[in-house]
Structure formats: structure tokens, C-alpha cells
Amino acid sequence: MAMKYASIFLVNVLLPCICLCQGSSCAAPINLTLDGVERTYATSSNTAGNVICNNNGNTPVTWFSFTTDATAQCPLFSIQAPGACEVALYTSCANNANQSASGMCFYDGEGLWAPAESFVLTANTTYYLRVKTANSGSIAMAGQFFSPDNNNCLGAHSIGSSPRTENNACNRPTTDVLHDQLCALTLENVAFYRYYVASTGVSLIDINSVTCDNVANNNSNGFQVGFFAGECGSLEFLNCAEVFGTANQVTTRSLPAGTKVTVAIDGIGGSNCQYTVTAFNAYGVLAEGFKNFSVWKKSSSNVIRWMVEANDALYYEVERSENGKDFRALSRLYKSQTSQYTFEDLSPSVENFYRIRQMKTNGQIQFSEIIQSRRENLTQLQIRLLTISNQNLDLKIESMTSKVFDYTISDFSGRVLIKGKWNCTQGTNKISKNISSLPMGKYFIGLYDGKSQFSRQFIKMN
Secondary structure (H helix, E strand, O other): OHHHHHHHHHHHHHHHHHHHHOOOEOOEOEEOOOEOOOEEEEOOOOEEOOOOOOOOOOEEEEEEEEEOOOOOOEEEEEEEOOOOEEEEEEOOOOOOOEEEEEEEEEOOOEEEEOOOOOOOOOOOOEEEEEEEEOOOOEEEEEEEEEOOOOOOHHHOEEOOOOOEEEEOOOOOOOOOOOHHHHOOOOOOOEEEEEEEEOOOEOOEEEEEEEEEEEOOOOOOOOEEEEEEEOOOOOOEEEEEEEEOOOOEEEEOOOEOOOOEEEEEEEEHHHOEEEEEEEEEOEEOOOOOOEEEEEEEEOOOOEEEEEEEOOOOEEEEEEEEEOOOOOOEEEEEEEOOOOOEEEEEEOOOOOEEEEEEEEEEOOOOEEEOOOEEEEOOOOOOEEEEEEEEOOOEEEEEEEEOOOEEEEEEEEEOOOOEEEEEEEEEOOEEEEEEEEOOOOOOEEEEEEEEOOOOEEEEEEEEOO
16 A cells, blocks of 8 residues: 555656656657647746847747648647747757748747748658747647648639738748739748729728738838739739838729739748738629639520539629629529529620629628620620500610611410511610500510511510
8 A cells, every 4th residue: 555655656746847847848849739729838947048039038948849741731830929939940859950041030929930931841740849938928829731722823812892811921932923023022922812893993902900920130021012914824913012010001003894903912031921901992703612603695595604612602693784894683592502503694785794792601792703795696686674564665675786677566375466667776775665555464575687586575564
């Protein structure tokens, strides 16, 4: 029995030592789990000086380790420390293993850490972080493997009127744009964004809540911004700016409505920046997962089709415009179990612009790209019913040529009740026909241009 209590006493003595020693040196680091969960760690009782930053004096130094995954993804850490903080990366516990280019100076005690853009990670390899804090206390850390999908033009994130929280910590240089097109000397960590110009004129982006951290003696370094038009692979440079501070606004030159604008943001000197980005006089493209948006032309209608992957949409609205600027809703389709959606526009104009408006469950609105569809190669005539009353039937007729058309109004049995001729000019014609002699019921209005027959159904209510 005495031996039993002696063993318990020995364990109780050793446990505090084990807890105190953990993180006190590179040989006994705190192992970090990169699962995105924030955890709190006590600073070590060991002290030492800075190896990267300018905060002098011996203050707590705590060691951590992490292991890369099988694909060597970028490890991204969010760190909050008691007072100013220095984070240094080591490839081993050897004295010369410090990777100074990846060191970060968090003078406000918090920020994002990721390896420098020039540092090449090795898969399934353990690395070490030396965290020196100005004060003793607790270090809160959350780590995750992160591969930013907006590191190139094709992966650009959609932005619009709702602020989007972003960072460029794990982004890398790109070949999609040139450094001088971002008002930069070099490119280190470029993030891409995209929007469409809503109305002809200038558009702008707000970049707010900005915090940037780097290896500099101060963290006033900001970022460079470049604007581009056109498609990925053939981007047209518009303008660029260099910005600093916590709140910034950058404006494009005047652009036509519907212009696709790509925005590239790069941290000065490789700065890891967190920020919110909002676009004005703009609308975004649909979120990732929306694909295969197309318009198919039939003899007298347009069929709009799109496909989605799993997302958090509440409903979709098909919108149409005749000038690419002023859109109106044609139909609303609520989210269903299917991944494919179809809507048939039964009264298209000669020139049509379509887009899909997505309402998400969180209230956020996003738009698809705009697709233009012209019908002059299919038909020479389009009919649209404007108003129907007990006295008149008002029509809007769009004709590609000036000619005289035969018209008929018939009942459902095919019996012609009213007929005549209309002289239509090229373009838009508004015509009113008195139908007071017709009883209440369903009818067809038909036009014949010598080659094809066009008809629309209407109902006279009284």
C-alpha cells in the first residue's frame, strides 16, 4: 500500500513539470492541430530576445510545432497574443534553421501568419513556430490548411454591395497580371475579385477594416490595387492605385454598363492583409457552384437554362433587359431537389439580355453573368400584348422590316372573327384594335408576313 501512494505522489509531482516544460523550447513544442478551432495556450516561463522584430528585452518565448499535410497546403494561423508579438518560422531546432522571410511582427498583438510566398513547404513535414510575446499570459491560436481559390483570375471572388471579408495571407504571385499594372515593384500575394458595372459611369470598391502585418519595423505597409476589363487570359489594364490605412476607396474610369471588371490586390512587400471589400455601381456574379448558364432560341421563344451544384439559394429569378442595363423579373423559381432549372420566355424581343438573380437564405443577393440573345436570324416579327380591356387590345409589334402584315382574331375553334391589315414600320410599333364586339372568352391574335404565321393567346374578361 505504501508503494501505491508513493507512485501517486511521484506522478503528482511530475505532472506540473510536464505542463510547465511544454512549449518552453524547440525540443518540447506545443503541437498544433490545424482544424480551424481556436485554442488557448499559456505562455512559457522561459524568456529570450527578438530574432526578427524590434521589440527588445527578454520576454516570454513559447514554441509550437505543426505538420504539413500530404499536399503541402499553406498553413494559415490566426494569432492573438498578450501585447506585441513576434512569430518566427524554423525548419528544425538547429540554430541556423530560422526562415527570416517568413517572420511576422504583430505590433498590435494579433494578425494572420502564413509562410512567405517564396518559402516552399514540404509535405508531411514538421515545422516550428517561435512565438515571443511582450507579456506573459495566454496565446489564442486557430490554424487551418488553406488553399485560396482566388489566387488567379479564373478563381476571382464575386463582390458586390455586401461587404465580403477577405485576406491574402496564403496567396502567391501570379502571371495573370504584371506588377506595374498594380502600381507595384514586385508581386508577392495577389488576390483576385470580379464584378459587373451596373450603370454606365465610374465604379468603385471600398476596402475597409484593413489590418496588415509583415516583417517590417512598422506595419503601415498597405497594398496595391489594379483594375482590368475583359476576360482572363486577355485582361485589359484600366488603372491602379497604392493605398494605405484602415479604410480606402479606389475608383475606375467611366465604363459601359455590363463591363466585367477584374480587381487584383497585392500586399506591399508581401504584407498579410485582412480586409472587407465592397463594390458600388456594381453587381456580382453567382457564387461558386452555379454553372452552364445558356439561352436556346426556338422559333418564337427563348429557353433559359442553368445548372447549380449544392448551395444555399432560396430562389432564382430570371431577369430580362432590352438594353443590357434595365432589367425586370420574368419569373421566380424556388430551389428544388434538381440541379437543373429551365424557363421559357414566350415573348422575347429581337434583342434580349438575360441574367439570373439568386436570393440566398442569408438575404444576400448575387447575379449571374449577362447573356445576350438576338433573334433577327430567326424571325422578322415579334408580338407582345400590352393591355387588354373590354374595348381594346393593345399590341407592341417589333418588325425587322417595313411591310404590311395581315392580322386575324379567331376563337379557339379557329373561326376568324376579325381580320385586316396593319402597316408596320421597321422597329417598334404600338397598335390598338377595338374588340368591344367580342364576347367574353379566349382568343388568338395572329399575324402573317407572307412566310410565317405568328400568334398569341389572350383572354377578354367582359
